[in-house]
Amino acid sequence: MTQEIHGAVADGFEPVREEFAAFVATERADYEGQLCAYVHGRRVVDLWAGPPGSDGDSLHGVFSSTKGAAHLVVALLVQDGTLELDRKVTYYWPEFASEGKGALTLRELLAHRAGLVGTDTGFTPEELADDRAVAERLADQRPFWRPGTAFGYHALVIGALTGEIVRRATGRSLQEVHEERVRAPYGLDFFLGLPTAHEPRFRTVQPWSLTPEQEAELAAEPPAPHSLSAIAYNEHAAQPTDLPSLPNERAFRAKGPASFGGVASARGLAGLYAAAISVVEDRAALLKPDTVAEFGQLHSVGYDVVAGTHKAYGLGFQATAAAWYPFLGAGTIGHSGAAGSQAFADPRSGLAYGYTRRRFTYPGGAAPENTRLAQAVHKATLAN
Incomplete structure (x- = not known):
């Protein structure tokens, strides 16, 4: 039975609702996800689908989409x-x-x-939930390549590293600055540290469901236990990290590690990027155009030595147009998350986009449906 699509779209964005409905019709019966978009600070898409108990206010673990919120804080301080x-x-x-x-x-x-x-020996779960503990360990660690000579995705630690700089410079944690300057003023459902009062809105992450072909692929090529990738994802630790389960632990939700511990809705994801580049409800954009341009400028493009494939990064943000969606404007800033979330701001069109899903996508990163959904939203944005 096809799930009902809930929510609303602005005039001219009806094709986005149709595209979302067409995608949901191909998914499992238990699919749960949200799609939201703003254009020049006005919400134009607010859609969701899912079983009873889920709605547009539901909160999901957004994994590395957290890095976008973290580095918006850094951009503000710069x-x-x-x-x-x-x-x-x-x-x-x-x-x-x-x-x-x-x-x-x-x-x-x-x-x-x-x-x-x-680190050479990895982190304990308790350390991984605590950005200050991660930063302290990394201060003593020999780097895995000569700094500045190559690039590779610092999946679980970059927010702890930049967060320690924020703490040293301001006397406040990155999470505190996010709450005071970004989340609370705009009323965003994007938490780096989920208060107990909002716990009933959290939807536990569902593990990925593999096809027989995917299971065979994993069995044929298991990850090397001491590769850069294994170290980056803490798979070599005494207690190897099970990435999909992290947001389901209250300790991670409560502390909100700045690399991967954010909890948000699609409204929160899109709202954060709308606030970054646009006037929203008479509030000035958080970032000036020159700041957006600096942080969206390509800084690391080519072979990512951790991912083992081509990647593109700005400063703290993924270079979303270059890395994912070439139909977007140059200088788009954003970040995806391992469970499938995606969020970005395209300053050239004024579009801010957010998508979340509950079930972890295989093999991780922006879920494939984001391509068709983001393209539909972008096309409608240019037409209106």
């Missing part, structure tokens, strides 16, 4: 003059200099060029 991109990390965090890391700049760190994707 814009303020509190942080300087070409300062050495050690200017803010002297202990970081050990093991040959002293020349690394904040700009290089944000571009995934630090070579510090994990």
Whole structure:
């Protein structure tokens, strides 16, 4: 039985509803997901589908889409003059200099060029939930490549690294700055640290469901236990990390690690990026055009030594147009999440997009349906 599509779209965005309904009709009966978009600060798409108990207010673990919220904070502090991109990390965090890391700049760190994707022995679950504990371990770690000479995705740690710089520069945690300057003023459902009062809205992440072909693929090529990828995803630790289960642990939701611990709805994802680039309900955009351009500028493009494939990054954000959706404008900033979420702001069209789903997508990262959904939203944006 085809699921009912709930919510509304603005005039001219009816094709987006049709595209969402067509996608949902091909999914499992238990599919649960949300799609939201703003154009020039006005909400134009607000759709969801799912079983009883889910709605547009439901909150999902958004994994690395969290990095977008974290690095919006960094962009704000750079814009303020509190942080300087070409300062050495050690200017803010002297202990970081050990093991040959002293020349690394904040700009290089944000571009995934630090070579510090994990530690030799991995993190305990308790450490991984605590950005300060992760940062303390990484300060003493020898990098896995010479800083600045290559780039690779710092999947579980980049928010802890940049968060420690935020803490040293402001005396506040990155999570506190996000709450005070971004989430609370705009009433966004995008939490880096989920309050107990909102726990009933959280929908536990459902593990991926593999086809026989995918199971055979995994069995044929198991991950190397001490590869850069295994280290980056903490798979070599005494207690290897089971990524899909992380948001289902209250400790991770409560502390909101800035690399992967965010909890949000599609409204929260899209609303964050709308606030970043547009006037929203008479509030000025958080970022000036020059700041958006700086953080969206391509900084690391080519072979990602962790992912083992072609990737593109700006500063803290994925270069969403170059990495995912070439129909978007140059300088689009955003970030996807392992369970399938995607969020971005295209400053050239004024589009801000957010998508969440409950069931973890295989093999992780932006769910494939984002291509058709984002393209439908973008096409409607240009036509209206």
